[in-house]
Amino acid sequence: METVGVVGLGIMGAGIAEVFARAGLRVIGVDIDEGAVSRGRGHLESSTGKAVERGRLGAEERAAILGRISLTVNREELADADLVIEAVPEVMELKRALFADLDRICKPSTVLATNTSSLSVTTMAANTSRPGRVVGMHFFNPAPVMKLVEVVTTVLTDDGLGGEIAELATRLGKTPIVVGDRAGFVANRLLLGYLNQASRMLEEGVASRDAIDTAMRAGAGLPMGPFQLLDLIGLDTAYEICEVLFYETKDRRHAPSPLLRELVTAGMHGRKSGQGFHPRTATPTAPPGAGPKVAVTTIGLVGDGPDADLLRERLDTAGFKTTDGHQDADVVLAVTAPPVVDVAVRLPNPERVVGVRLVGAEVAEVVLTVLTAPEIATVVQDLIRVMGRTPVACADRAGLVVNALLLPYLNDAVRMVESGYASFADVDTAMKLGCGYPLGPFEMLEAFGLETVRDGLRALYAEYREPSFAPAPLLERLVAAGMKDVKQ
Numbered sequence: 001m002e003t004v005g006v007v008g009l010g011i012m013g014a015g016i017a018e019v020f021a022r023a024g025l026r027v028i029g030v031d032i033d034e035g036a037v038s039r040g041r042g043h044l045e046s047s048t049g050k051a052v053e054r055g056r057l058g059a060e061e062r063a064a065i066l067g068r069i070s071l072t073v074n075r076e077e078l079a080d081a082d083l084v085i086e087a088v089p090e091v092m093e094l095k096r097a098l099f100a101d102l103d104r105i106c107k108p109s110t111v112l113a114t115n116t117s118s119l120s121v122t123t124m125a126a127n128t129s130r131p132g133r134v135v136g137m138h139f140f141n142p143a144p145v146m147k148l149v150e151v152v153t154t155v156l157t158d159d160g161l162g163g164e165i166a167e168l169a170t171r172l173g174k175t176p177i178v179v180g181d182r183a184g185f186v187a188n189r190l191l192l193g194y195l196n197q198a199s200r201m202l203e204e205g206v207a208s209r210d211a212i213d214t215a216m217r218a219g220a221g222l223p224m225g226p227f228q229l230l231d232l233i234g235l236d237t238a239y240e241i242c243e244v245l246f247y248e249t250k251d252r253r254h255a256p257s258p259l260l261r262e263l264v265t266a267g268m269h270g271r272k273s274g275q276g277f278h279p280r281t282a283t284p285t286a287p288p289g290a291g292p293k294v295a296v297t298t299i300g301l302v303g304d305g306p307d308a309d310l311l312r313e314r315l316d317t318a319g320f321k322t323t324d325g326h327q328d329a330d331v332v333l334a335v336t337a338p339p340v341v342d343v344a345v346r347l348p349n350p351e352r353v354v355g356v357r358l359v360g361a362e363v364a365e366v367v368l369t370v371l372t373a374p375e376i377a378t379v380v381q382d383l384i385r386v387m388g389r390t391p392v393a394c395a396d397r398a399g400l401v402v403n404a405l406l407l408p409y410l411n412d413a414v415r416m417v418e419s420g421y422a423s424f425a426d427v428d429t430a431m432k433l434g435c436g437y438p439l440g441p442f443e444m445l446e447a448f449g450l451e452t453v454r455d456g457l458r459a460l461y462a463e464y465r466e467p468s469f470a471p472a473p474l475l476e477r478l479v480a481a482g483m484k485d486v487k488q
């Protein structure tokens with residue numbers, strides 16, 4: 001392939017044009033009118049200009065890249081392109097009409113590709129006279145930076161074309177995975193289920209927006225909290241992808257949360273509109289010197305295991321008196337699995353009982369039961385800060401915040417592999433390179449332990465009765481077989 005067409009020169013199209021031109025291909029970029037073409041040129045100039053400023057691209061190289069790209073409003077110029085990829089807005093009617101037109105204009109061998117995030121590639125293919133030469137080529141934002149390309153083939157795609165497009169993606173310096181045509185492919189399907197669930201969790205009052213963001217970023221080690229990420233993706237885009245996912249899966253977890261719908265209707269689309277889950281301006285932080293004040297001396301500890309030992313050691317070092325007796329304790333920390341209220345009702349002062357679960361090296365989930373006194377909740381969060389961790393206050397629910405969001409995501413990944421849609425390796429690659437996760441879901445699963453994840457899912461299912469929280473049959477079988485590594 002030597003000449004490619006890119007239709008739609010917005011955020012994605014301009015980035016994709018740059019990627020092709022950087023790899024030495026000739027690019028014909030098309031948009032709807034002169035204004036849009038000049039905005040596309042602006043994107044290209046500024047993106048490559050920044051790369052020069054940062055020393056990642058030479059000035060001559062930049063000139064050569066821009067020299068390989070010609071921009072036009074005339075689609076007919078795409079007649080001899082070897083491949084045409086579209087990145088027009090995510091509206092099926094628009095894409096179908098465009099594919100019909102490209103089918104008329106382009107030579108019979110031209111491959112027609114779509115950068116759609118969630119729409120059916122099969123529907124677009126079936127609308128042309130060359131359904132065998134239509135594929136998805138899903139780049140991630142920003143296209144010049146993100147390494148993943150999901151190559152989407154359909155039941156109509158010619159044998160071998162998926163492999164050819166994957167080779168092309170490799171030539172572009174990307175890492176391709178080849179998957180079938182299912183809503184959301186791999187990365188968005190797994191990501192949006194998790195983000196939507198975070199939105200429901202906020203709505204149900206399990207924890208605050210900032211607590212959930214902190215838990216998933218500093219606790220679970222993800223690059224961003226779910227609400228920070230939703231604001232970045234755009235709430236309108238996230239809403240639309242959830243709708244498409246729900247339409248296909250009928251999984252309630254994909255049905256956009258009512259809170260997401262309300263924010264979208266209110267025009268709060270995230271960073272692009274200035275406001276989304278997070279407001280336009282950041283919340284002011286506490287003034288300097290306003291450190292935690294902890295007016296307790298004796299702390300009761302319930303539970304055993306490494307977390308309880310670590311807590312005891314830290315509290316002793318910080319000068320508190322820890323005790324296994326609870327009668328005289330100012331507060332009682334229950335290092336036990338939820339429901340913590342089970343422990344609280346059995347102790348003399350249930351209003352002084354708070355659950356604690358350490359997450360990673362920086363965060364502690366602080367579990368407040370319906371019986372916990374508000375001043376005790378404040379004191380325990382201060383105690384956690386004294387120990388150098390960030391407290392994440394949450395309700396006494398199975399999985400608390402981190403496990404309630406992470407385990408169903410891992411379960412979804414297992415189900416995806418179980419259904420034969422993608423391989424273990426492809427799913428890990430997709431989440432690491434498409435979403436910037438430090439580990440793929442199967443790497444996470446192994447790190448947590450299959451049995452721990454299975455047990456956590458059982459507890460979540462028992463609490464919420466959500467069908468998709470029930471451990472995937474493959475996970476149950478792997479645990480029953482005593483496997484430690486899913487890829488064996």
Ligand SMILES: NC(=O)c1ccc[n+]([C@@H]2O[C@H](COP(=O)([O-])OP(=O)(O)OC[C@H]3O[C@@H](n4cnc5c(N)ncnc54)[C@H](O)[C@@H]3O)[C@@H](O)[C@H]2O)c1
Nearest residue numbers: 008009010011012013031032036087088089090116117141
């Ligand atoms: N933004 C993302 O993060 C992202 C990531 C991956 C995939 N995508 C997908 O990429 C596609 C484009 O998204 P975007 O965010 O770049 O959109 P965008 O709104 O930034 O750009 C769309 C461009 O298409 C042009 N356009 C509209 N109708 C056209 C037509 N009939 N012919 C030619 N050009 C036309 C517009 O003028 C605009 O320049 C969508 O399918 C989206 O789902 C987006």
